Amino acid sequence: MAYYTIERKENQCLVALQGDLTAPLIPDLQAALKKNLEQGVEEAVFDLGNTVMLDSSGIGLLIATCNSLAQKKGKMRVLNVSPDILRLLQSMRLVTRLNAAGREPGEEKHG
Amino acid sequence: MKPPPGMAGISLHREIRSHLAEVDPVCREIRSLLEDNGQAAACFGVELVAREWLNNAIVHGNRLDAGKKVALNLRIGRKWIYLQIIDEGPGFDWRKARRASPPDDTVIGGRGLPISVLYACRITFNQRGNQVSLWLKKESKGG
Numbered sequence: 168m169a170y171y172t173i174e175r176k177e178n179q180c181l182v183a184l185q186g187d188l189t190a191p192l193i194p195d196l197q198a199a200l201k202k203n204l205e206q207g208v209e210e211a212v213f214d215l216g217n218t219v220m221l222d223s224s225g226i227g228l229l230i231a232t233c234n235s236l237a238q239k240k241g242k243m244r245v246l247n248v249s250p251d252i253l254r255l256l257q258s259m260r261l262v263t264r265l266n267a268a269g270r271e272p273g274e275e276k277h278g
Numbered sequence: 279m280k281p282p283p284g285m286a287g288i289s290l291h292r293e294i295r296s297h298l299a300e301v302d303p304v305c306r307e308i309r310s311l312l313e314d315n316g317q318a319a320a321c322f323g324v325e326l327v328a329r330e331w332l333n334n335a336i337v338h339g340n341r342l343d344a345g346k347k348v349a350l351n352l353r354i355g356r357k358w359i360y361l362q363i364i365d366e367g368p369g370f371d372w373r374k375a376r377r378a379s380p381p382d383d384t385v386i387g388g389r390g391l392p393i394s395v396l397y398a399c400r401i402t403f404n405q406r407g408n409q410v411s412l413w414l415k416k417e418s419k420g421g
Contacts, residue, residue: 190301190329191298220325223389223393230385231386255396259389259392264384
């Protein structure tokens with residue numbers, strides 16, 4: 168069962184999570200991202216609009232993607248982050264590194 | 279692995295096999311239990327911390343050995359939400375882990391304990407390092 172979609176537009180890929188970004192999902196998503204990066208993706212956008220939970224494995228995947236893109240002067244954004252996840256990323260001092268932005272008001276999701 | 283003494287009241291005891299796929303159902307139960315008992319605001323922190331230690335117990339503790347179990351005990355007390363996770367592995371050097379600095383923003387791993395420290399007021403380990411106990415603050419009435 169796919170818990171994400173990857174939409175490719177030239178050298179950009181949009182990763183839309185359909186649920187949580189946690190340990191069980193990581194191996195599959197990591198392999199898919201690696202394939203896209205090898206095929207020339209220079210910008211990755213993660214849409215966490217439907218994501219309630221992000222654990223340290225999910226954070227690790229975002230940082231690994233960011234590191235890979237930085238090596239080829241690419242960039243990354245993490246969009247529609249829930250308030251809980253945004254607070255977590257702020258506490259871990261990762262908001263700037265991951266270029267993370269919260270959801271617009273009225274876009275709150277409940278788990 | 280039996281639930282510890284004093285786990286009466288609003289509590290949850292689960293044992294799972296060492297598969298990461300077994301973490302999600304337990305976390306859904308934790309979320310439901312907290313929501314049903316007026317602790318919706320604590321859900322994110324409790325679930326996140328539970329995930330971190332369940333994942334650790336499965337991957338690093340039991341080394342994905344399907345024959346080994348991981349036990350979780352959760353209790354909603356008067357002031358605290360108590361969480362305990364036990365694996366059947368050799369344990370880890372929690373003293374060394376506690377002394378380590380948080381990883382910088384390019385490091386991929388090593389955030390399980392720093393995340394737990396963010397949400398839990400107290401964290402203790404057994405001597406061997408295969409059992410962790412965490413106390414998280416309960417949501418106060420109207421808070």
